[in-house]
Amino acid sequence: MANKQFDVVVIGGGPGGYVAAIRAAQLGLSTACIESESYADPKGEVRLGGTCLNVGCIPSKALLQSSELFEQANHSFVMHGIAASGVTMDVATMIKRKDNIVGQLTGGIKALFKKNKVTLLPGHGKFVGREDDRWRIDVNGEVVDATHVIVATGSRARHLPGIPVDNKVICDNVGALAFDSTPKRLGVIGAGVIGLELGSVWKRLGSEVTILEALPDFLAAADQSVAKEAWKVFTQKQGLNIQLGVKITKVETGKKGVSVDYEIGDEARTLQCDRLIVSVGRVPHTEGLGAEDVGLALNPRGYIAVDSNCRTNLPNVWAVGDVVPGPMLAHKSMEEGVMVAECIAGQKGHVNLDTVPWVIYTHPEIAWVGKTEQQLKNEGADYRVGQIPFAANGRALGQGDTTGFVKMIACARTDRILGVHVIGNNASELIAEAVVAMEFNAASEDLARICHAHPTLSEAMHEASLAVHKRALHF
Numbered sequence: 001m002a003n004k005q006f007d008v009v010v011i012g013g014g015p016g017g018y019v020a021a022i023r024a025a026q027l028g029l030s031t032a033c034i035e036s037e038s039y040a041d042p043k044g045e046v047r048l049g050g051t052c053l054n055v056g057c058i059p060s061k062a063l064l065q066s067s068e069l070f071e072q073a074n075h076s077f078v079m080h081g082i083a084a085s086g087v088t089m090d091v092a093t094m095i096k097r098k099d100n101i102v103g104q105l106t107g108g109i110k111a112l113f114k115k116n117k118v119t120l121l122p123g124h125g126k127f128v129g130r131e132d133d134r135w136r137i138d139v140n141g142e143v144v145d146a147t148h149v150i151v152a153t154g155s156r157a158r159h160l161p162g163i164p165v166d167n168k169v170i171c172d173n174v175g176a177l178a179f180d181s182t183p184k185r186l187g188v189i190g191a192g193v194i195g196l197e198l199g200s201v202w203k204r205l206g207s208e209v210t211i212l213e214a215l216p217d218f219l220a221a222a223d224q225s226v227a228k229e230a231w232k233v234f235t236q237k238q239g240l241n242i243q244l245g246v247k248i249t250k251v252e253t254g255k256k257g258v259s260v261d262y263e264i265g266d267e268a269r270t271l272q273c274d275r276l277i278v279s280v281g282r283v284p285h286t287e288g289l290g291a292e293d294v295g296l297a298l299n300p301r302g303y304i305a306v307d308s309n310c311r312t313n314l315p316n317v318w319a320v321g322d323v324v325p326g327p328m329l330a331h332k333s334m335e336e337g338v339m340v341a342e343c344i345a346g347q348k349g350h351v352n353l354d355t356v357p358w359v360i361y362t363h364p365e366i367a368w369v370g371k372t373e374q375q376l377k378n379e380g381a382d383y384r385v386g387q388i389p390f391a392a393n394g395r396a397l398g399q400g401d402t403t404g405f406v407k408m409i410a411c412a413r414t415d416r417i418l419g420v421h422v423i424g425n426n427a428s429e430l431i432a433e434a435v436v437a438m439e440f441n442a443a444s445e446d447l448a449r450i451c452h453a454h455p456t457l458s459e460a461m462h463e464a465s466l467a468v469h470k471r472a473l474h475f
């Protein structure tokens with residue numbers, strides 16, 4: 001029997017892959033998406049959505065929301081005159097709600113595949129060769145032919161030697177999103193995005209949380225004034241115990257849980273905890289893809305090497321998302337998926353990595369786009385800064401949540417916005433305005449002249465743009 005033929009075969013059904021497949025099909029290309037059984041549902045059926053929907057963005061945000069409501073009921077309602085006593089958290093219900101959201105969204109992508117006529121091929125995808133200008137891809141024993149292949153195989157958690165992850169007691173993101181109860185003492189290795197988000201979830205629910213970070217600086221990638229504010233809130237107000245400059249020397253599990261030996265400078269210490277999360281970054285996932293058999297080039301760090309349009313070294317083979325260099329973020333993966341589908345269809349596509357926003361969904365949220373002040377200083381750039389605290393914003397006061405600020409940095413010569421950094425309630429939503437402004441090369445003066453609804457948190461963005469020119473009206 002002849003192999004099934006497609007214009008485009010996508011390997012991997014995460015945000016990069018499923019979006020690429022939908023866009024390719026919208027453009028009239030016959031398209032299939034191969035997804036392995038990594039995230040099969042309870043009936044054993046393949047689930048789309050990859051890390052993001054199954055064990056990443058979506059489940060973590062569901063838990064952040066539940067735990068934040070618990071925190072507010074216990075600590076914030078009172079300032080509004082609302083007495084809430086005996087508030088309890090049923091972890092099983094919280095986890096079930098999270099699982100339902102995951103089920104709903106992953107099922108939704110299957111429906112989108114049907115609507116857009118994308119063929120789902122369940123199984124493991126592997127290059128097996130090229131004949132007549134067509135790539136041969138094996139899917140669990142069945143070979144399909146593709147004119148174009150988009151590799152979107154994503155990433156997996158990086159593990160550390162000597163620290164065996166069982167996803168019960170010692171967990172990466174997979175186990176950490178499925179705890180069946182609140183651990184009394186939670187240890188976390190890595191004070192990055194996952195460490196802070198999931199550390200916050202369990203801290204709010206009552207765990208004693210200790211986060212051990214190798215670097216001497218906290219949130220080194222963020223603007224340092226934001227990192228400083230975040231440090232103050234997380235450690236002093238919220239009681240997260242974050243230790244910097246740590247070297248882990250030994251991890252052992254026993255009857256009493258996990259014991260983590262580590263050093264800070266010359267001092268040796270031990271952390272005893274009931275559960276341990278290992279969140280020390282992610283690595284690109286290329287195992288079992290047959291990359292070496294067909295000569296697909298990887299860079300020295302194991303990512304698939306691509307040009308600015310996500311073309312690999314092989315003809316008509318493209319790669320997007322976490323498996324290629326750049327920020328390991330769902331929205332970046334999706335944008336690359338769209339770009340590649342459009343390039344295959346003969347259109348022009350582009351992804352501007354300089355305007356990809358970052359968000360950390362702690363409370364307060366942290367969001368930024370563009371350059372930090374320390375980067376600009378190091379480059380010797382001439383810039384101006386406008387910074388407005390949420391304490392000067394009427395909506396923030398009404399909401400009873402005035403932590404943080406908006407900081408805008410603009411070129412002193414051209415006034416073009418170079419970076420925007422927000423720490424505060426709803427920073428994840430506020431940053432979108434800055435992304436649009438930067439994508440269109442706006443000056444801070446452009447934002448200063450835009451009417452912002454009153455009273456809204458977005459007025460802090462407006463005031464920050466005015467503050468760049470030392471003419472803030474409300475601060």
Ligand code: FAD
Nearest residue numbers: 012014015016036050051056057125154321322328329330
């Ligand atoms: P993935 O989502 O990893 O998908 C790859 C898919 O390919 C998987 O489904 C895998 O099963 C499949 N696959 C791999 N190899 C094969 C093969 N050979 N054959 C068939 N299928 C294969 N990003 C954000 O932007 N915002 C967030 O809030 C956020 N939160 C996160 C929270 C956590 C806890 C984690 C771990 C990550 C988070 N991320 C977040 C990152 C985000 O999940 C990733 O950037 C995103 O999922 C990458 O998409 P992708 O399509 O490249 O890869």
Ligand code: NAI
Nearest residue numbers: 190191192193194195212213214279280281282328359360
């Ligand atoms: P991360 O890169 O954000 O943080 C890892 C941290 O671990 C770093 O601070 C690093 O210095 C530290 N570290 C590394 N080795 C260590 C060691 N041996 N001992 C102690 N500390 C060590 O990675 P994380 O948190 O695992 O998240 C992975 C990726 O997933 C993120 O980089 C991001 O791309 C994505 N993500 C995005 C989210 C969002 O957009 N809100 C949320 C969660 C994850």
